[in-house]
Amino acid sequence: MKQGQATLVVLSGDVEADGAFVSIDGYTGEMVFEEGVGWVGFVPITRLANPRLYHVVVDVFNEGSYSRTFVSELLVESVPGVIDEVVLDPDNAALLAPELVAIDNETRFEQYTQPTGPRMWSGPWRLPVVGEPSGDFGVMRSYNGGPVRDWHHGYDISADAGTVIVAPARGRVVFATDLPVHGSGVILDHGAGVYSGYWHMSEIQAEVGQLVNPGDPLGLVGSTGVSTGPHLHWEVIVQGTDVDPIQWTETVFSS
Incomplete structure (x- = not known):
């Protein structure tokens, strides 16, 4: 792997x-x-x-x-290192203040990590939105000409504002509100310690506690939080560690 x-x-x-x-x-x-x-x-x-x-x-x-x-x-095999130089306007850059980033990280990597039961899904996941790939997982990022500060923790798909974002696999909604950096979003618990996040929404269409199946609407594409245009930032986090979402669309984790 x-x-x-x-x-x-x-x-x-x-x-x-x-x-x-x-x-x-x-x-x-x-x-x-x-x-x-x-x-x-x-x-x-x-x-x-x-x-x-x-x-x-x-x-x-x-x-x-x-x-x-x-x-x-x-x-474990290596993945080629690529640097993505991102240009942010002053308003977006201000949202990358350490105290705001810490709020996002605590929610995404610490609050929703533990297994709550067995897997709810089987088979490969579907893509959550129709659009164009615009940001690969794992790309190193530099902002406004500064040093590389982190890697991209998800997979970006650009789409028109208002495009429907759907659940890629069966899961339960455990978070549906706003974060400073990632904007409006939804987190799904898929069981076995696997969680997925959907960010920068213009509108949230799911409620905490709701059980969703593949294709059920979660929200609409937007540009909230730190964003340079309408897109979905999609994350998969396994017990606190982010991994490449695209693998989950291509892999059957057979038992």
């Missing part, structure tokens, strides 16, 4: 356990039990992970005590 992607780890068979956790290079994620499958957990690889061979470890706990450890190997 490549930097910025995710893989599925499945512990099948007759393993008696009260819980299981999957770990790799400092990351530890909670696994969930799926009837007829076993314990499943997604392993996200950060965009800046060193390309090399990693050890994936699964710790199983039974009756409150450590039971056993399963170890496998995972080869």
Whole structure:
């Protein structure tokens, strides 16, 4: 697999356990039990992970005590580094103040991270909006001629203002309001610690607690928050680590 992607780890068979956790290079994620499958957990690889061979470890706990450890190997390949130089007007640039960025990051990477149950979807996801790709995941970004400060945490699709944004996979709405940097948006919980975000909307059309299926409307394309024009910023975050959304449209995470 490549930097910025995710893989599925499945512990099948007759393993008696009260819980299981999957770990790799400092990351530890909670696994969930799926009837007829076993314990499943997604392993996200950060965009800046060193390309090399990693050890994936699964710790199983039974009756409150450590039971056993399963170890496998995972080869991570590099992705070419590209720098995107973004020009922002003064109003947009002011929204990148550290205290405002911190509010966005706390919501997207810390509040909505834990598994709430098994996967709600099966098969590849659909694209959430019809438009033109305008910003790849993982591209390094410089603003107004300054130094590279971060990478692009999602996938951008440019579309006319007012174009409908739909759910790409079954999930439950857990957030539907505004953030300073990402503007108006919706976060879906897809189960197994997988969340997705939809940002810069002009109008939100989903409510917290709502269960949505592929194709159900979430909102309308807009340019709220830090934005240079109407587009959707689409994110997939696995237990606090952002990964490439396009992988989820091309991959069947088979059990």
